Amino acid sequence: MIFSGYEPLDKYLLRDPSIIVFFGSAGTGKTNVVFQILRCSSRAGIKGIYVSTEGVVYRNLVERWFKDLSNMLFAEAINEVDLIKLVNVLSLVDLPKGFIVAIDTINSFYRLLAADDVTYAIRYLSYVMARLRELADQGIHVLLTAQIREVGEGAEREISGFKVIEFWSDRLVKIEADEATKVRSLSTRLSENESLVINFKITDRGIVWVGHEHIK
Numbered sequence: 001m002i003f004s005g006y007e008p009l010d011k012y013l014l015r016d017p018s019i020i021v022f023f024g025s026a027g028t029g030k031t032n033v034v035f036q037i038l039r040c041s042s043r044a045g046i047k048g049i050y051v052s053t054e055g056v057v058y059r060n061l062v063e064r065w066f067k068d069l070s071n072m073l074f075a076e077a078i079n080e081v082d083l084i085k086l087v088n089v090l091s092l093v094d095l096p097k098g099f100i101v102a103i104d105t106i107n108s109f110y111r112l113l114a115a116d117d118v119t120y121a122i123r124y125l126s127y128v129m130a131r132l133r134e135l136a137d138q139g140i141h142v143l144l145t146a147q148i149r150e151v152g153e154g155a156e157r158e159i160s161g162f163k164v165i166e167f168w169s170d171r172l173v174k175i176e177a178d179e180a181t182k183v184r185s186l187s188t189r190l191s192e193n194e195s196l197v198i199n200f201k202i203t204d205r206g207i208v209w210v211g212h213e214h215i216k
Helices: 007-011 031-043 060-067 080-092 106-116 116-136 162-168
Strands: 018-022 046-053 072-076 101-102 143-148 149-151 158-159 172-175 184-193 194-203 206-215
Touching: 007 194, 007 206, 018 031, 018 116, 031 046, 031 101, 031 143, 031 206, 046 080, 080 106, 080 116, 101 116, 106 116, 116 143, 116 162, 158 162, 158 184, 172 194
Parallel strands: 018 143, 018 172, 046 072, 046 101, 101 143
Antiparallel strands: 149 158, 172 184, 184 194, 194 206
């Protein structure tokens, strides 16, 4: 089990090794949620690695949120080849059960590649997700964030590379933000008839969990 500092989230989402994808618009708090889980898990003695595919902006969060880096590694992938190499290395290393692999964001390179060659982009993303599936099946927690894009005239939004990501993932978690109240929410379907919604706020010291509800 890994930890977020909020028992309902730990119980329903983080108990067993799996592939969890946090998706939403830019600025809704996807990276913050992942960092909250990494920090709480690190304090519990759990080791992990965070991989950024979007530059070095994350370093500010590391400086603010982590006083002890003994359990966490941080890396950057500047292109799809970097990410493939890194995932391959992780697949070859004998990682301890319960280890965390976090990639932020999993589909950033896919979006760039798809602009030129959709077929290659799908093959690339499928390969990366398949390797991550192998890790999850070996007892590794895989946390991913995903960008979304607008589709159709009604500006409906979906995950870029949705079909590939949905196929390989165990759970998709949507993150939204209310600009008026500054309250954010993450929601996921627990079963065909029940969903879990957890509200939170982002502060300088990390995430403050506001409450949750089960919707049937």
